[in-house]
Amino acid sequence: AQSVTQLGSHVSVSEGALVLLRCNYSSSVPPYLFWYVQYPNQGLQLLLKYTSAATLVKGINGFEAEFKKSETSFHLTKPSAHMSDAAEYFCAVSDAGGTSYGKLTFGQGTILTVHP
Amino acid sequence: NAGVTQTPKFQVLKTGQSMTLQCAQDMNHEYMSWYRQDPGMGLRLIHYSVGAGITDQGEVPNGYNVSRSTTEDFPLRLLSAAPSQTSVYFCASSYSTNGRLHFGNGTRLTVT
Numbered sequence: 001a002q003s004v005t006q007l008g009s010h011v012s013v014s015e016g017a018l019v020l021l022r023c024n025y026s027s028s029v030p031p032y033l034f035w036y037v038q039y040p041n042q043g044l045q046l047l048l049k050y051t052s053a054a055t056l057v058k059g060i061n062g063f064e065a066e067f068k069k070s071e072t073s074f075h076l077t078k079p080s081a082h083m084s085d086a087a088e089y090f091c092a093v094s095d096a097g098g099t100s101y102g103k104l105t106f107g108q109g110t111i112l113t114v115h116p
Numbered sequence: 117n118a119g120v121t122q123t124p125k126f127q128v129l130k131t132g133q134s135m136t137l138q139c140a141q142d143m144n145h146e147y148m149s150w151y152r153q154d155p156g157m158g159l160r161l162i163h164y165s166v167g168a169g170i171t172d173q174g175e176v177p178n179g180y181n182v183s184r185s186t187t188e189d190f191p192l193r194l195l196s197a198a199p200s201q202t203s204v205y206f207c208a209s210s211y212s213t214n215g216r217l218h219f220g221n222g223t224r225l226t227v228t
Binding site for chain 2: 004006009034041042043044045046049090101102103104105106107108109
């Protein structure tokens with residue numbers, strides 16, 4: 001069984017500061033890992049994904065995440081926060097063995113607040 | 117290109133009523149799924165489908181039915197609504213097994 005734990009349900013940063021959202025996963029098989037973002041009253045949009053190629057993955061809007069197998073982590077970072085980054089962020093995992101059939105296991109979500 | 121379309125956007129039901137949440141995608145994706153989103157719990161999989169005529173249960177299927185008669189449509193039926201089904205429901209589709217999902221904008225359901 002797979003699981004995802006996001007450390008911190010709320011993260012608050014100042015505009016221009018580093019954004020760090022933490023995600024740890026548990027999987028019995030090599031995983032695919034994803035970060036999604038949800039703006040108010042909208043569906044989820046894909047920020048980036050890891051599918052066993054490069055361990056440092058770059059996504060949209062200046063975000064990136066590093067897959068660390070030894071730490072079972074996939075933390076999301078952005079060097080400089082912008083007001084428009086305020087949203088809820090979800091880490092998710094699927095089975096890399098080709099049997100995920102579009103199913104993901106999601107973390108609990110982290111709400112990012114950006115202060116001027 | 118509309119992507120994944122969900123209707124209605126909002127719905128209020130009384131306990132015991134039934135209803136169908138509609139989901140349609142125009143991307144010819146084989147895989148479709150329904151999730152519910154509750155505060156502090158992320159998204160949990162209700163049911164999914166790997167193609168027309170094939171569905172299976174997810175993590176929280178009780179109280180919900182699905183069918184997939186066409187590639188495009190994947191409706192979710194609440195048989196007898198309960199307050200515990202108050203949630204935001206998201207439909208998603210995917211063209212491959214690598215897990216990247218395309219989401220609709222959700223249906224906010226309140227059961228009183």
